Amino acid sequence: MSPHSRARAFLLGVSPWVFFVALILLWEIVCQAFSLPAYVLPAPSAIVDAFFQVEFSRWLTHLWATLRVALLGFGISILVSIPIAVAMMRSELLSRTLYPLLVVVQSTPVVAVAPLIIVLMGSDDSSRVLITCLLTFFPLVVSTATGINETPPELIELSRSLDAPTRRETWQIRIPYAIPHIFSGLRIAITLAIIGAVVAEFVAAEEGLGYFIQFSTSFFRIPQAFAGLFFLAVVSLLLFKSVQWSQQLFFPWSLPKKGH
Amino acid sequence: MSPHSRARAFLLGVSPWVFFVALILLWEIVCQAFSLPAYVLPAPSAIVDAFFQVEFSRWLTHLWATLRVALLGFGISILVSIPIAVAMMRSELLSRTLYPLLVVVQSTPVVAVAPLIIVLMGSDDSSRVLITCLLTFFPLVVSTATGINETPPELIELSRSLDAPTRRETWQIRIPYAIPHIFSGLRIAITLAIIGAVVAEFVAAEEGLGYFIQFSTSFFRIPQAFAGLFFLAVVSLLLFKSVQWSQQLFFPWSLPKKGH
Amino acid sequence: MSDTATNRPFVTLTGVGHRYDPNPSVPPAVTGIDLVLRRHEFVAVVGPSGCGKSTLLRMISGLLKPSEGAVSVFGRPVDGPRDDVGIVFQKPTLLPWLSVRRNVLFPLKHKFGRYSKGDEKRADELLEMAGLGSFAEKMPDELSGGMQQRVGIVRALLLNPDILLMDEPFSALDAMTREQIGFDLLKIWEEQPKTVLFITHSIAEAVLLADRVLVMSKRPGTVLDMIEVDLPRPRTTRTISDARFGELADRIRTYIYEPDVAS
Amino acid sequence: MSDTATNRPFVTLTGVGHRYDPNPSVPPAVTGIDLVLRRHEFVAVVGPSGCGKSTLLRMISGLLKPSEGAVSVFGRPVDGPRDDVGIVFQKPTLLPWLSVRRNVLFPLKHKFGRYSKGDEKRADELLEMAGLGSFAEKMPDELSGGMQQRVGIVRALLLNPDILLMDEPFSALDAMTREQIGFDLLKIWEEQPKTVLFITHSIAEAVLLADRVLVMSKRPGTVLDMIEVDLPRPRTTRTISDARFGELADRIRTYIYEPDVAS
Amino acid sequence: ADQVTYQLDWLPGGDKSPVYVGVQKGFFEDAGLEVNIATGRGSADAITKIATDQADIGSADIAAVMAARAQDESVPVKVVYSIFNQAPHAFFTLEKSGIDELTDIQGKKVATSPFTSSNAFLPLVLTENGLPSDAVNLTKADPGALGPMLMNGGTDAIIAWVTNVPLFEDQAEATGNELVVIPWSDAGLELYSSSVVASEKFLSERPDVAKRFIAALDKSIRYTRDNPSEAGAALKSMVPEVDADVAAAQVKATMPLVFNSVSERDGLGALTPERIALTWDWVSQAENLPADSLDPESVIDRSLLETLD
């Protein structure tokens, strides 16, 4: 590696952090300069204070509650949406029939049907996971279906000419081809999974970061609510990065080629 | 067109409706058979009754309130996210710096920051539009960026070999190539735009379908709330279809090829 | 493979044609093709670009339904893709996520779900034969265009299919590799007889390899002539200097260059 | 174009090489290429598949940075893509959303943002020349493989570039079209002189068209020889029967078939 | 006319009807005021909007105002008038459950909304009645789910506000059940609740407008008590989605929180120092705030009350 490209790599690695720190500083300065009241927008310093006023074990409890719902919902969504996308790709009838239903489900604000879900499923993890799934599975279906349909026709002909079972056409050609699309769906879905878990906690929960934020807000502990929000953002970012890392690790060929 | 393929086309056209009607009938039967109370799951007949109990002009008021926020948010999101995706594709530095920020913005549950937005921007359309944008722009950025990166390297080389302005490389090669992906993003975003408008109304509004549903729920008028939900679903479906129709109309080449 | 098995009609096309554009004012891509491929026969197809050679191949493979006439194999009508057909496509169609070796083994993996150590050995042998021995572990995008095409050929040979359909398999190869791999193909074909339809743009190659050469007219593609290549087998580099070779090649050249005079 | 302009060094490669794999135990793709293309000279490149011909072309075009040595055009070092270069790629690289005519006009549209009625006429003439006159309104996926490649050639000619780099442009064409389009290319080149680098797998084609033929060794690609083709111009079908033609072709063939004997 | 924006702390309902009555009956107009009503989403939301001058005056739970000021003394709002002199919180149960009085709740399943202020008072009410603070088996679910959970046996009791008794009664009736309400105000919870809150800016810059507003609101509240069905109709005419009869029933259920022994003793709207101190006592314990983190009197502004007759 040349010194020039090493410097570049360093710059690339460092710049997000620099930017982030600059942003936080700007925020602090704006809060101080305009003496914005903390109940409107607390300064980062106030948020950090609030963060450490909550016991760490409490944070972990809330984190775990949110994380397990988000990840479970995310996982179930993947398991559900890929077969649906495959089935819809295989049968136009199914696709035409199911697509409107999926859109309806997707565009129904979960907050509005929450009571129904709670009454039917009880106010425990299961209904929260369901709410998360409702939010996440649609982007996955759409991305997977788009990807599956973009498989080059020559490869489909190759499979047809082998008279291979459709199952293998799907698994050995279409799905791998859809991997870049699936991951673009996964990137969207993982952040929606967190949102789903948080919304679910707004609707029914005793713990979790969403519950914590709303709870703090209802008691006017705005810096504390922001601390929760901040924590949540960090967790989301890590999950999002994990999705990217998994793609790099398991499907390196699916990443766009860097120019020479 | 052969009679066989005409029959097939007819079947394809009709099947979603048959399915839909069957679903409604099943729902009605389940409600009657288990005599589910209307405040848990109202029967379709009760929902229809409730629908007609609300004046049509009120429906239009609510519809217009939601629609204008959703469409404005959707439009602004498109205008914002495509340049962002293009810029991020062009500069790795920008991409590395901006991506985490976008993820943070996206994964912050809008429901939790909505009150802040309302306080900062006032509880009028502008803040609801912003909330909608926050929800919709991320899928658009992710899809557009994925699509732009998938442009075959040969075409990029063609452009490079012409020493054409980057602007044209972007507009005449990369963006057209990303069209299938952009539309997959648009399909996700349009339903999220509706959700965004509704969520915004849950946080602050005096009219709109989301407000209507929330209001009906606060009075435990569940059939009326479901009538609102149903109306909302129809609107979403139409918007979703419009996205598909625009793709068919303006970018027919971007649709997957049907087998011979 | 008994000798009685050869010389029998194996693939039969009667009045076969295809039109991509339903608009009747546009001529069909190919039309009125009557053709019989005998069992274990090597037939080359030549004709101007765009005359419908690939279309014909796709109809024989069952990938494309003829819009007129019918194709049958061994007396049974072809109404879908057959599994005893190996195809080399005009574009290399490798899977970008598989190494070269796994791409070659893909038909087995795809058809049967698995392959044996023996299959791997055979794949390596075939790759060696195609001059790709040291590239087995590379990914397709690390190969040159010609190498990718060679991988596609090796892949089609792996399954040792009854019918081998090849769409300009050698066009991306250099002259030496091309001649070499042509003879290799003949050797394989003689050891493990199969019915071959071989599309090429090289008249010399067609005459050198085939039992018969199908000459197609320009669009709409029809059969101009079917030329029996009565050169002795095995064919070698010496065949090229045979006077009969020049004669046959010239006859075909006349069709292609001056179709009106020839017919 | 005055005669003094020709015969001058135009493109200069000194010790040029490229390795894709930074691992030093893997040999580079090409190495130690010293090469001078004179202004308005037609140079053909032949060599085994995978020897680095496309890599060489990409380095001259400025699309690929050499990892050793340097390329310069007209004395100025090449450090990025140049706009006076027309490239025909080995794979057809048409834009699926544009009709054939618009694909041909694309370089103008792309470089300058617009094109004139005159350009359209020229595009149609070139398409006519390539035998695609009636396909101008079709979409790329309605063309056969060979036709797509011809569209790519026509596209590269449209801008009438100073330097024309062609990567096996004719390999998907039938023999007749191939010869025809080769002579058409020569006619255009004689009317509007340009420096041409022409990669081909056909030794006959190389000798028939070029002023000089660059023969490359197999990987890692180096220059085996540079053969002056002292056949009179204009070249015609008759050139092929020239005894000197056979001699030159044989000499190149020896390099390719028996590199050890030749060198 | 002077413009006044009145901020509700929740969606319109029978319990919020007085301000609508004031508009419909012209009480505000008579006082030279043009009142704009904005809906809210909880007390914290209403307080923030009033504090940031998006509204001049509005309703919010005094407990929320105290909690806000205890944590950030700069929040520029003051409580100027008491609407509910009694706590609205209550256990709702079905007759068949056998829960007749508060102490019967021990060991039972109780469902509550996740973010209602009731949850904070629950342990205090339980200990006040000699029960351990964790005497009930609590689950938290969306307010919309509470009724159905109670009716289908998913829970033994729920926590809700007595203002909503008519809504739950409807649900009970639909399933052939009899609703039993156990208000916490009968079980020792003595405090102010929903109050009128004004921004300090409004009070200092437009004191006269504020005075006229409170006078007209006071009049509206009295009128509402006397004419519940007219109040329902007034609400309906401004918020068409409302069912006037249900709203009227809500008015009737709400009025005992406004007109009761406390209001008879101290006067309507009054904010007595004793009861303010008592309220802070409850609130500080409920929300884990140090008793000295707030002088409860500092959130009160009695200047408007003093001008009422």
Ligand SMILES: Nc1ncnc2c1ncn2[C@@H]1O[C@H](COP(=O)(O)OP(=O)(O)OP(=O)(O)O)[C@@H](O)[C@H]1O
């Ligand atoms: N992107 C790449 N990554 C790694 N190796 C590459 C890459 N592209 C080409 N190579 C290797 O470089 C060598 C030269 O490739 P190149 O494409 O230049 O050959 P070529 O002479 O054009 O072959 P052909 O006649 O088959 O097109 C080959 O051995 C190939 O495996």
Ligand SMILES: Nc1ncnc2c1ncn2[C@@H]1O[C@H](COP(=O)(O)OP(=O)(O)OP(=O)(O)O)[C@@H](O)[C@H]1O
């Ligand atoms: N998908 C398609 N849609 C419409 N027309 C098509 C399609 N595919 C091929 N054609 C047309 O059918 C004709 C025959 O095409 P085909 O690919 O069979 O030719 P070919 O003989 O294989 O040509 P080449 O030698 O160039 O590969 C061409 O004129 C082409 O334009």
Ligand SMILES: Cc1ncc(C[n+]2csc(CCO)c2C)c(N)n1
């Ligand atoms: C000031 C005020 N804030 C919130 C609510 C909302 N709320 C809290 S509990 C509950 C369930 C029904 O009792 C509802 C709707 C309200 N009503 N009034």
Ligand SMILES: [Mg+2]
């Ligand atoms: Mg073809």
Ligand SMILES: [Mg+2]
């Ligand atoms: Mg090459």
